[in-house]
Amino acid sequence: xxxxxxxxxxxxxxxxxxxxxxxxxxxxxxxxxxxxxxxxxxxxxxxxxxxxxxxxxxxxxxxxxxxxxxxxxxxxxxxxxxxxxxxxxxxxxxxxxxxxxxxxxxxxxxxxxxxxxxxxxxxxxxxxxxxxxxxxxxxxxxxxxxxxxxxxxxxxxxxxxxxxxxxxxxxxxxxxxxxxxxxxxxxxxxxxxxxxxxxxxxxxxxxxxxxxxxxxxxxxxxxxxxxxxxxxxxxxxxxxxxxxxxxxxxxxxx
Numbered sequence: 001x002x003x004x005x006x007x008x009x010x011x012x013x014x015x016x017x018x019x020x021x022x023x024x025x026x027x028x029x030x031x032x033x034x035x036x037x038x039x040x041x042x043x044x045x046x047x048x049x050x051x052x053x054x055x056x057x058x059x060x061x062x063x064x065x066x067x068x069x070x071x072x073x074x075x076x077x078x079x080x081x082x083x084x085x086x087x088x089x090x091x092x093x094x095x096x097x098x099x100x101x102x103x104x105x106x107x108x109x110x111x112x113x114x115x116x117x118x119x120x121x122x123x124x125x126x127x128x129x130x131x132x133x134x135x136x137x138x139x140x141x142x143x144x145x146x147x148x149x150x151x152x153x154x155x156x157x158x159x160x161x162x163x164x165x166x167x168x169x170x171x172x173x174x175x176x177x178x179x180x181x182x183x184x185x186x187x188x189x190x191x192x193x194x195x196x197x198x199x200x201x202x203x204x205x206x207x208x209x210x211x212x213x214x215x216x217x218x219x220x221x222x223x224x225x226x227x228x229x230x231x232x233x234x235x236x237x238x239x240x241x242x243x244x245x246x247x248x249x250x251x252x253x254x
Contacts, residue, residue: 001060003108006253007160007233009101014058016042022085028156031139033072038086046071060110091137095132095245102240113246128202129251138223139243141231141250144200146172151228160230165216168228182206199235203254
């Protein structure tokens with residue numbers, strides 16, 4: 001399916017047959033939500049625990065019926081993204097699919113994981129596959145910075161820039177280049193700018209990549225394991241990735 005990609009991928013979604021509404025694809029967000037303004041427009045009844053029942057939701061060539069979804073005020077994200085955000089497809093949704101995001105082709109493919117059981121096609125030529133981990137629904141990718149040993153980075157399609165933790169930046173003696181903001185779909189955090197001589201995932205290597213450095217202790221606590229950074233748009237923008245949390249692989253084009 002053809003989608004729009006700015007710093008975050010955006011996919012058109014039909015909600016109860018209405019729309020299309022614009023949902024962000026955010027692997028760094030653990031939930032799956034509908035924006036409160038869409039709830040108001042569709043005159044949906046919100047429960048006391050902040051959920052609504054949907055008759056249907058259609059994305060790509062898939063339609064899902066009769067389920068509940070979290071309601072979230074995404075006005076701050078809309079301001080950050082400079083567009084109306086009608087919902088987010090986070091890992092609460094994506095965990096059920098093999099997800100392929102082809103950034104250069106602006107395309108999204110979702111394959112239900114149950115269709116892949118017993119079918120492990122070989123990687124596409126020009127791609128490499130790496131083993132990922134999946135602690136508490138965070139997709140953690142092995143990343144090498146400046147030819148270092150692999151470090152665990154959160155795959156975050158909602159982040160505009162790759163992020164390196166304060167701790168890892170000190171270990172690798174990354175240069176400090178002044179104050180900056182690291183923007184994600186949920187918030188923006190104060191940090192400082194830096195640059196990696198190289199950043200590698202599988203066979204894909206990007207030289208002289210700007211990165212932001214900030215504390216990652218909060219996400220490490222949520223994940224229950226050390227998170228050394230975020231893998232964001234400025235690394236992903238020229239590649240295609242396929243994430244499969246069933247067999248714990250990420251395939252990435254060279």
